[in-house]
Amino acid sequence: MFREVFFISFLLFCCACFCQEDINCGTEVSEKDKVFIQHFINEIKFRKQFQTPLDSIVPVKFHIVGYNNGADMIDSVSVFNELNSVNSFYSSAGIRFQHCGPIDYIQDSEYALFEKINDETLCDITDIVNVLNIYFVPRLYKISSGDRVNLCGYAYLTGVNLNRIVMKNSCSTNGSTLSHEIGHYFSLFHTHSSSNGAELVNGSNCTTAGDLFCDTPADPGLSSSTVTSSCIYVGNEQDANGDFYSPDVNNFMSYSRKSCRDFFSNEQLTRMNDYFVGYRNYLLCPFDIDSSLVSENLDFILYPNPSGSLINLIYVESNQLNADLYLTVHDLSGRLLFENTITTSFSLNVQNYCSGVYFITLSNQQQKLTKKYIKSG
Numbered sequence: 001m002f003r004e005v006f007f008i009s010f011l012l013f014c015c016a017c018f019c020q021e022d023i024n025c026g027t028e029v030s031e032k033d034k035v036f037i038q039h040f041i042n043e044i045k046f047r048k049q050f051q052t053p054l055d056s057i058v059p060v061k062f063h064i065v066g067y068n069n070g071a072d073m074i075d076s077v078s079v080f081n082e083l084n085s086v087n088s089f090y091s092s093a094g095i096r097f098q099h100c101g102p103i104d105y106i107q108d109s110e111y112a113l114f115e116k117i118n119d120e121t122l123c124d125i126t127d128i129v130n131v132l133n134i135y136f137v138p139r140l141y142k143i144s145s146g147d148r149v150n151l152c153g154y155a156y157l158t159g160v161n162l163n164r165i166v167m168k169n170s171c172s173t174n175g176s177t178l179s180h181e182i183g184h185y186f187s188l189f190h191t192h193s194s195s196n197g198a199e200l201v202n203g204s205n206c207t208t209a210g211d212l213f214c215d216t217p218a219d220p221g222l223s224s225s226t227v228t229s230s231c232i233y234v235g236n237e238q239d240a241n242g243d244f245y246s247p248d249v250n251n252f253m254s255y256s257r258k259s260c261r262d263f264f265s266n267e268q269l270t271r272m273n274d275y276f277v278g279y280r281n282y283l284l285c286p287f288d289i290d291s292s293l294v295s296e297n298l299d300f301i302l303y304p305n306p307s308g309s310l311i312n313l314i315y316v317e318s319n320q321l322n323a324d325l326y327l328t329v330h331d332l333s334g335r336l337l338f339e340n341t342i343t344t345s346f347s348l349n350v351q352n353y354c355s356g357v358y359f360i361t362l363s364n365q366q367q368k369l370t371k372k373y374i375k376s377g
């Protein structure tokens with residue numbers, strides 16, 4: 001007991017320094033990511049730039065995770081404020097983030113302590129298709145070499161079914177981590193990335209090494225011990241040529257202090273826009289809401305999910321009990337497997353479906369909502 005009180009007091013006393021030190025980003029660059037992004041860069045070299053829509057909307061969905069009793073859920077007002085701040089940083093990339101439909105609240109202690117490797121057990125079911133799903137969880141970690149490593153957040157660089165960012169609550173509204181993770185989602189590497197080899201200070205290999213940008217200086221990997229609270233770099237590392245690094249402590253994609261990060265370079269902004277227009281162009285909010293019907297929500301529950309033989313669907317918008325509801329089921333390749341008008345509750349026999357992911361869409365004359373269903377073995 002004494003130990004717990006002491007630990008909690010210590011945490012409260014030292015919260016500021018803990019939050020500052022807790023720098024880990026869990027985004028990983030796989031070999032497939034590297035090849036894909038390099039291929040993408042080569043493509044845009046030849047096509048110059050993609051046509052740039054001035055105000056491209058990226059639909060995002062907040063999933064706020066807490067314990068069974070609702071404890072430790074992040075305040076939705078603060079995450080919307082953070083999204084406004086993200087929008088100000090991304091406006092130069094011609095990208096604007098807009099929340100899609102209602103917030104998804106998940107009260108489940110099993111996911112309050114969130115391990116990265118298990119994200120699919122929750123997110124494969126709760127992700128909204130073709131929308132950037134952002135999860136806010138009380139605790140976030142991964143296991144590395146048998147040790148638990150706390151994470152601030154992570155994203156996936158590629159994958160049309162991995163439109164997913166997970167953020168630890170305490171890092172979610174610090175002004176830079178959310179922009180950092182979204183940067184990964186739009187293909188950016190860390191400025192200190194060495195997955196393509198280390199970038200030299202003289203910039204001679206800037207197109208093939210480091211983060212593959214030439215307007216971000218070589219970065220040895222920053223931390224709060226090499227960047228002061230006034231955002232001055234005080235490290236003395238040298239590159240392979242013996243040149244001293246002069247990194248950008250303000251770049252969002254660095255490991256500088258979070259309070260120092262407020263900048264994307266022009267090449268980073270252009271690349272993100274290219275990636276949005278050329279690759280992540282499938283992003284679309286499935287709520288096709290007529291502005292005159294904005295107060296009405298179309299929602300339904302699927303259960304059990306995953307399931308083996310039968311799924312039940314309940315339509316949960318009671319205002320429209322008499323509305324014509326139309327149900328479709330598509331597989332991953334977009335093949336239509338089922339379509340029919342339905343009543344407010346419905347059971348579908350899926351015994352003959354193969355195991356895998358399906359998209360179930362419910363629509364009325366004004367709105368449409370798609371949810372993912374998993375057929376288990």
Ligand SMILES: [Zn+2]
Pocket residue numbers: 025026027180181184190
């Ligand atoms: Zn990162």
